[in-house]
Amino acid sequence: MSIRHGLLALLESGPRYGSQLRTEFESRTGATWPLNVGQVYTTLNRLERDGMVVQDGEDDAGHALYVITDAGREELRNWFRSPVDRRSPPRDELAIKLAMAVGAPGIDIRDVIQSQRHHTVQAMQDYTRLKAQATDVSPDNRDDVAWLLVLEQLIFQTEAEARWLDHCEARLVRLSLMNTQKEKQRRKEQEGAADAAGDGTDGQIRPADPAPTGEKPSPASRVGLGRSRSR
Amino acid sequence: MPDQAPHPVLQLKDLTRVHGSGATEVHALRGINLDVFPGELVAVMGPSGSGKSTLLTIAGGLDTPTSGQVIVENTDLTTADRKQIAALRRRSIGYVFQDYNLIPALTAAENVALPRELDGTSARKARTEAVAALREMDLDSLADRFPDEMSGGQQQRVAIARALVGDRRLVLADEPTGALDSETGESVLALLRSRCDAGAAGVLVTHEPRFAAWADRVVFLRDGAVVDQTLRSQADSLLTGQAAER
Structure with a gap:
């Protein structure tokens, strides 16, 4: 600054x-x-x-x-x-935290997002209240006008953060859905292959879980978005 | 925030709503509990499909829950008959929609007077009340305009006046700023806020954090359940403490 x-x-x-x-x-x-x-x-x-x-x-x-x-x-x-340079952004702790939460063992990234969202929205509520008190500024009072601009900057900044968090969560949900679909697709293909083998069992002998031996962990589990918790 | 413990204007108890059945069953709401007090504005946020609009339509008596109770001003909507619900909707509940829903053939004052007239108030008295309500919200200059002679923001402010005319103390707003630009949306929120400060209870459904921030309380829904809620902090010193660390 x-x-x-x-x-x-x-x-x-x-x-x-x-x-x-x-x-x-x-x-x-x-x-x-x-x-x-x-x-x-x-x-x-x-x-x-x-x-x-x-x-x-x-x-x-x-x-x-x-x-x-x-x-x-x-x-x-x-x-x-001259404009303020935005192309060499300062380190952002939240972005670093979320990046680190991807795949961190024992961490549900959605909890990390929600706890930040809680804090950010609460800060917005406080700024908005200050703003509601500051809106009958006299246009001639330089300090009042400047303060209102600064307050609104804080509101817009926290808003951008809250929206970004919403976006992160939606993105993670979509990735995990994509993963579920891929998994289904793969199961189907495996079953199809078993049927095509035509060993007379009509595909009835199926492993309960199509043993994912040696597979990479799914993206969902990698981003800490296991389905165990919410559904 | 109310100091003494007043009675909530709206109470939702263990509310569930299931759409469809069998394989296509969708649990839109899973056990919602929410009290809204006079003077309080509560914002409900959540991703699309989280159940926020379902919650509002049930709170307004436009839809019925699968189980649980909806109590508005001491009347349980789930056990009331249709006539009682209709009366409650005329007298106690105001609804504000994204697309204003003013009646195009009526002026602003007539739109605001309509729910009172439907409730049996004489046309003259209803008109007087409507004009008073508009004046109280600094909208009296719009009284004789038709909806198509008003801007979106003006229409939405008239819709808020209509939602709160008479003794109605509960206003339910479903994305009321959705069709408005940022600054106009803000003026609509400021009006809603001031109505709640004057004693109404408000529930605002929005996906815009900046508008939700006008509320006393923000409730986060996910998959039909409340996952979290914020209270406005009481500290006015919030800008001094942490700012110094940066």
């Missing part, structure tokens, strides 16, 4: 002290990503080193007042102009 550019954006409206920047950053984003004062000063020091801001005097307590430079303005404009 770019604290750096966030601070530059706030400084563009005028000189600020570090503590002021922290307060404004949080009120603009509804304290969704809280900053500590240390982070603010570390970032300001780097910005100063890179020539994006300069100090312009101090208050009585010795706090420096920061001012954006032309280089800082240029950097800020570039930031607004």
Whole structure:
């Protein structure tokens, strides 16, 4: 997350002290990503080193007042102009967890999905409630409008996750159905072969279970979608 | 959420519904228990075929369960006779459908007044009630419009007004946002939410998590059974705690 550019954006409206920047950053984003004062000063020091801001005097307590430079303005404009890169996504713990749950012994991946869905939908309920409280914002209040945008981003993000989880579950169910059908097909073929052998038994001697010796485990059992539990 | 323990407006007890028989038997619902209290909006989610629409049609008296009880405002729909059920549907239960189902030849106010008139209220009184209901939902400007003169979102809001006119306290909504764009859908949900905040009990069937999130409680169905449910957490500080860890 770019604290750096966030601070530059706030400084563009005028000189600020570090503590002021922290307060404004949080009120603009509804304290969704809280900053500590240390982070603010570390970032300001780097910005100063890179020539994006300069100090312009101090208050009585010795706090420096920061001012954006032309280089800082240029950097800020570039930031607004260029898209946020989505092609090198950060590691996603949930995606990693589901990938690991495929075939993990003793783990029903549907339980993993449901426990996440529970959490995600609950988070959405909470965000939605905050949003319901935030909708009578005045369009002139920058902080209110910004907070509403941030909240809605959280709602859309959790929604995407909930839908993705639904999709994962549907996908797994479909894969397991496909597998059941394949199994049936194979049994039929085996029976057909036995009938064609024409040994006079009319296919009546059938193994109770068409011994799957040395077969690969079925996709259903590989994805942890055994049918034992739900039906 | 209600503080004192009020009586549920809707109770489903050990509800089962089996379609067909023998080899083609389908268990649409397998032992559902659900109470919905005044002031509460409950969302029912689940993949298609999980039984969510069946649950709603049974709760609304449009279908009968194979076993179990459906109790609406203290009347058991499974033992009531047809006349009683019809009366209950006029007086206690409002139904909102995906495709609005307003009567095209009637204005918004007439649509809202209709269930009251059918229930024996005089036309004039029914009209007054309807206009009041529309005003309460900020829809009074639509009172004299016909359905084809309204947008989808407006029609659906009128349908909610119709579902809750009179003393009716139970609104059952089956994918009410299905035909609407995202923002209009949201305004419909906001209205449903505000009606529940004002004391109605609502059951919303949806496959859209963003709309389900308006509910106090989200019930997840799978293969005709409740597998899980969420409660809205009480914490307002949810945005400070975990966010700092990221």
